[in-house]
Amino acid sequence: MAKEQMTPMMAQYLKTKEEYPDSILFYRLGDFYEMFFDDAIKASKELEIALTGKNCGMKERAPMCGVPFHSASVYIAKLIEKGYKVAICEQVEDPKTASGIVKREVIRVVTPGTVVDEELLDEKTNNYLAVIYSQRDIFGFAVSDISTGEIYTTEITGADETLNEIARYEPKEILVNSVAADKLSGQVELRFHIVPDECKDEFFENSLFEEKILNMFGKGSLSEVGLADKPYSVCAVGAMIVYLEHTQKTSLTYINTINTYEVNQYMDIDVNTRRNLEITETMRDKMKKGSLLWVLDNTETSMGARLLKQWLEKPLLNPIEINKRLYSVKELTDNVMLRGDLSEVLAGTYDISRIISRVSLGTVTPKDLIALKMTLLKLPELEYTLSTVKSPMLADMRKNFDLLEDVCDLLERAIADEPPSLLRDGNVIKEGFNEEIDKLRLAMRDGKKWLASVESEERAATGISKLKVGYNKVFGYYIEVTKSNIKDVPEHYIRKQTLANCERYITPKLKEIENTILGASEKIVTLEGYVFEQVRVSVSKEIERLKRAANIIATADVLLSLAQTAYKNNYTMPEISDNGKIEITEGRHPVVEKMSKKTMFVPNDTLLNTNEDRMIIITGPNMAGKPTYMRQVALITLMAQIGSFVPAKSAKIGVVDKIFTRVGASDDISSGQSTFMLEMSEVSHILKNATSKSLIILDEIGRGTSTFDGLSIAWAVVEYIHNKRKIGAKTLFATHYHELTELEDELDGVKNYRIAVKKRGDDIIFLRKIVRGGADDSYGIEVAALAGVPKEVINGAKKILHKIENDEIAVEHTKKEPEPTNQIGFGDGAAIEIANELKTMDVTTFTPIEAMNKLYELSNKAKEI
Numbered sequence: 001m002a003k004e005q006m007t008p009m010m011a012q013y014l015k016t017k018e019e020y021p022d023s024i025l026f027y028r029l030g031d032f033y034e035m036f037f038d039d040a041i042k043a044s045k046e047l048e049i050a051l052t053g054k055n056c057g058m059k060e061r062a063p064m065c066g067v068p069f070h071s072a073s074v075y076i077a078k079l080i081e082k083g084y085k086v087a088i089c090e091q092v093e094d095p096k097t098a099s100g101i102v103k104r105e106v107i108r109v110v111t112p113g114t115v116v117d118e119e120l121l122d123e124k125t126n127n128y129l130a131v132i133y134s135q136r137d138i139f140g141f142a143v144s145d146i147s148t149g150e151i152y153t154t155e156i157t158g159a160d161e162t163l164n165e166i167a168r169y170e171p172k173e174i175l176v177n178s179v180a181a182d183k184l185s186g187q188v189e190l191r192f193h194i195v196p197d198e199c200k201d202e203f204f205e206n207s208l209f210e211e212k213i214l215n216m217f218g219k220g221s222l223s224e225v226g227l228a229d230k231p232y233s234v235c236a237v238g239a240m241i242v243y244l245e246h247t248q249k250t251s252l253t254y255i256n257t258i259n260t261y262e263v264n265q266y267m268d269i270d271v272n273t274r275r276n277l278e279i280t281e282t283m284r285d286k287m288k289k290g291s292l293l294w295v296l297d298n299t300e301t302s303m304g305a306r307l308l309k310q311w312l313e314k315p316l317l318n319p320i321e322i323n324k325r326l327y328s329v330k331e332l333t334d335n336v337m338l339r340g341d342l343s344e345v346l347a348g349t350y351d352i353s354r355i356i357s358r359v360s361l362g363t364v365t366p367k368d369l370i371a372l373k374m375t376l377l378k379l380p381e382l383e384y385t386l387s388t389v390k391s392p393m394l395a396d397m398r399k400n401f402d403l404l405e406d407v408c409d410l411l412e413r414a415i416a417d418e419p420p421s422l423l424r425d426g427n428v429i430k431e432g433f434n435e436e437i438d439k440l441r442l443a444m445r446d447g448k449k450w451l452a453s454v455e456s457e458e459r460a461a462t463g464i465s466k467l468k469v470g471y472n473k474v475f476g477y478y479i480e481v482t483k484s485n486i487k488d489v490p491e492h493y494i495r496k497q498t499l500a501n502c503e504r505y506i507t508p509k510l511k512e513i514e515n516t517i518l519g520a521s522e523k524i525v526t527l528e529g530y531v532f533e534q535v536r537v538s539v540s541k542e543i544e545r546l547k548r549a550a551n552i553i554a555t556a557d558v559l560l561s562l563a564q565t566a567y568k569n570n571y572t573m574p575e576i577s578d579n580g581k582i583e584i585t586e587g588r589h590p591v592v593e594k595m596s597k598k599t600m601f602v603p604n605d606t607l608l609n610t611n612e613d614r615m616i617i618i619t620g621p622n623m624a625g626k627p628t629y630m631r632q633v634a635l636i637t638l639m640a641q642i643g644s645f646v647p648a649k650s651a652k653i654g655v656v657d658k659i660f661t662r663v664g665a666s667d668d669i670s671s672g673q674s675t676f677m678l679e680m681s682e683v684s685h686i687l688k689n690a691t692s693k694s695l696i697i698l699d700e701i702g703r704g705t706s707t708f709d710g711l712s713i714a715w716a717v718v719e720y721i722h723n724k725r726k727i728g729a730k731t732l733f734a735t736h737y738h739e740l741t742e743l744e745d746e747l748d749g750v751k752n753y754r755i756a757v758k759k760r761g762d763d764i765i766f767l768r769k770i771v772r773g774g775a776d777d778s779y780g781i782e783v784a785a786l787a788g789v790p791k792e793v794i795n796g797a798k799k800i801l802h803k804i805e806n807d808e809i810a811v812e813h814t815k816k817e818p819e820p821t822n823q824i825g826f827g828d829g830a831a832i833e834i835a836n837e838l839k840t841m842d843v844t845t846f847t848p849i850e851a852m853n854k855l856y857e858l859s860n861k862a863k864e865i
């Protein structure tokens, strides 16, 4: 489109749009944000708003749609949720004083990973942006949550490990270079349902990165920020800073510390295990309810809720660090008064972490500052509550406790106690804080009083008793006289408007008062804006201290939450060591015991170590509770390593470096891989990555193929994991293959267990107790009966089983358990023929009658098999 023919506005629009090709441009026009061309077509569809057109100087009108500026955040939220970026282009000069077209600039680009608006964020979850830069097989990985000012970075070897790290944070937006895109994008899309943004390599390789990083974190050398020998991290962090500057268009001084860590500093939990163990959400519905987080989260504040989630995402490995947390949880669990007091103080605080960021970004509202003040006012009480604590972590918080009285005092003096949400609504600055504002307010009040007296004075002077003074936006203040009294209107009244029953006038005196009132009110708005900005700047200078206070509140809240959970659910303090032993007495599954209120949860013991009890083989029928038991062991270990008490009578936990699970159906149908392929690729991942310090949980390995294949694979997997020179990890292995119980005699370190059931007549009773020894029976038919399979089929199955047992039917293998396979056992040529025919036919071309005929034909063939 030739720009010369464009209207000036459209030319300005197109020039701006050129700079933001990948964002939807919200272009401010009066009280609306307008979108044009492709943006308008896309947005009108996504937002379900009308698509219109605007004359842009060309023959054809430009497609256009718009949203009112005051409700824009709802629309922005919708677009962000769908993965779009929104560039907000504002008028940056006063239209009244502008000569020519009003100057406009993009003031911020909102993207899924850089959202800071309160309405667009989930208060209990961090909102992360990840930047990943890779060369060869090394990945520089950086994540930030700019709504709270956190930034983390690490270097990772291998795409699998990088995926695990992504799973830890679940970023809302990911930027990658081309190498990282090749290695990760497919898996990221499949597993996390977001499409990484592939940026040009130049974006990640910039000689200015070092300087930018040092500037941002106020340090003199890369070694001071822990990045001396981390060139990949430098590229990721540098690119992240550039992107944040590009989107936020403001200084990000509040993001002034970087957390550089090693992946092996925390327990490694791979993507599947995170899903399988339902740590922060359930596998099926992706709901918090039913997850471990749901049980553990008794936090009072959103800062605490987010930190608890972070602790769960990063379980610790160092027993000293874990114990530090545990001692504080113990102190709180043991002291009901302390718990009560702390919970009361914390309940009165607000999300100052995000408010602090908004202070820094300049988007803070008057109400935010009051919330900040209310929180700071709680600090003396918090200090007092902590005055008697003894455990190191809580006691540390009390040291050099900063009450931030100066900031609190400033906010108390400057901001009205109940300010409006928006600055421009006025009455934000408190009486007595700024002399000029007070004077103007007085003038306004006087003017209003004066105005009130005009009405009575004019009534007296004219004798018109129904004369009224009113106001409208177009004419300002006026005197209104009904038609019947017009004859008494004095000469100096100037007529302004005629309505059906009345006339409206102004007088010079009225205009004078009006100028005072309106002039003062306009000045007040400007002045309030100026003073508010000064207050904001003063507060933003104290960011470091405010962040520390936010951190104390969040940490105290997480410790308290863990204590409340421990107390409510009767948990016990685990004994932490690094001797590799896991000994749990009367352990329970934290979530299942909570969910099944009606039935009593049956506790079970566990003994695992690095020698004679390192591989536990569990047999027993379906429905007995094998996965529940195995998950319970993993969850108890995980809970212990975040510093939580655990659901058990007693627990000794030797820290594990990684947890792996291959439990139940984690089958991702959308991946297009078969169940068996997926199962095997998960097993292969475990075999490649587990160490002697890991905990592995495997359920029904080999189930997805024929019995002999499956059994052989399961057998070999057990041997491989068991072998100390290969892995030697602590393992719980549930299986249908009773043959595997023979391994107990062959390999030391293997122990057989079963989940006990009792047979009574045709019924079986699940005792839910784990006991030594292999299972004697699969009870498959009994379980099928329990599941409601028709009696006729059950009886049929019993007869067949009886015949097999008495060798009346020849089967290839002698074990009697039904084949636990979900493949169809096509052994017959006719069946294969039918299957092939079904596979190749194009049903969509059939008429209904043809379909009927074909079905009839196939059905007859099947009957002959």
Ligand code: ADP
Residues within 6 Å of the ligand: 592, 596, 599, 600, 601, 602, 603, 621, 622, 623, 624, 625, 626, 627, 628, 629, 768
């Ligand atoms: P499986 O996969 O062997 O069928 P699950 O572990 O899924 O077994 O458990 C089956 C059912 O038994 C679940 O509904 C679970 O709630 C219940 N269950 C499992 N273990 C226990 C236990 N220790 N106490 C009480 N109920 C249990």
